Amino acid sequence: RKEVEQDPGPFNVPEGATVAFNCTYSNSASQSFFWYRQDCRKEPKLLMSVYSSGNEDGRFTAQLNRASQYISLLIRDSKLSDSATYLCVVNMGYGNKLVFGAGTILRVKS
Amino acid sequence: DTGVSQNPRHKITKRGQNVTFRCDPISEHNRLYWYRQTLGQGPEFLTYFQNEAQLEKSRLLSDRFSAERPKGSFSTLEIQRTEQGDSAMYLCASSLAGQTQETQYFGPGTRLLVL
Numbered sequence: 001r002k003e004v005e006q007d008p009g010p011f012n013v014p015e016g017a018t019v020a021f022n023c024t025y026s027n028s029a030s031q032s033f034f035w036y037r038q039d040c041r042k043e044p045k046l047l048m049s050v051y052s053s054g055n056e057d058g059r060f061t062a063q064l065n066r067a068s069q070y071i072s073l074l075i076r077d078s079k080l081s082d083s084a085t086y087l088c089v090v091n092m093g094y095g096n097k098l099v100f101g102a103g104t105i106l107r108v109k110s
Numbered sequence: 111d112t113g114v115s116q117n118p119r120h121k122i123t124k125r126g127q128n129v130t131f132r133c134d135p136i137s138e139h140n141r142l143y144w145y146r147q148t149l150g151q152g153p154e155f156l157t158y159f160q161n162e163a164q165l166e167k168s169r170l171l172s173d174r175f176s177a178e179r180p181k182g183s184f185s186t187l188e189i190q191r192t193e194q195g196d197s198a199m200y201l202c203a204s205s206l207a208g209q210t211q212e213t214q215y216f217g218p219g220t221r222l223l224v225l
Contacts, residue, residue, distance in 0.1 A: 004152075008150075034213070043217060043219050049211045051211075087152050096141065096158055097158060097166065098143075098153075100153050101152050102151050
């Protein structure tokens with residue numbers, strides 16, 4: 001079983017749609033959680049950290065469910081510029097390495 | 111530009127050759143990480159430094175790979191006797207230790223192709 005699992009997609013949605021991604025992680029001792037965005041042939045860039053109480057940043061909402069060991073990302077009012085790969089990332093708590101999911105591809109179409 | 115920088119951005123080499131990549135972290139960051147990413151996968155951790163000390167190495171880092179951060183600033187990653195399976199994007203990231211939700215910032219990567 002992979003340490004961090006995501007649905008690879010692609011998710012093809014029209015502009016203005018709401019889309020949600022889920023991610024599960026294997027280590028219950030994991031300490032911190034993130035969503036990164038990666039554009040084609042570019043480096044990953046931090047989209048948002050994920051806090052236990054859930055958090056929102058504009059059109060983006062992240063949730064953490066420690067009991068079920070899953071993380072979600074909700075994107076409202078999708079824009080063409082949201083098209084990218086969204087990486088679910090977990091700091092498993094041993095060492096300081098990040099463990100990445102394989103990414104979920106989002107394509108927003110006009 | 112005050113972000114993480116990496117050089118070269120692209121490298122094409124023949125199997126069996128040695129290659130070296132450089133990473134310059136964000137100046138005040140004391141932690142530096144190397145990751146490798148292949149097509150369709152997320153980045154995989156290779157190694158990390160706190161200041162000049164190499165604190166963790168992945169099992170992915172075979173004996174042909176070595177990383178250094180001699181003065182606690184820039185870092186180099188060397189691959190000896192390259193193999194075609196080493197073809198990947200090599201990403202460097204840096205962070206500042208001690209933050210509650212410590213965030214790693216990535217450089218643009220070095221794309222390696224081994225022929």
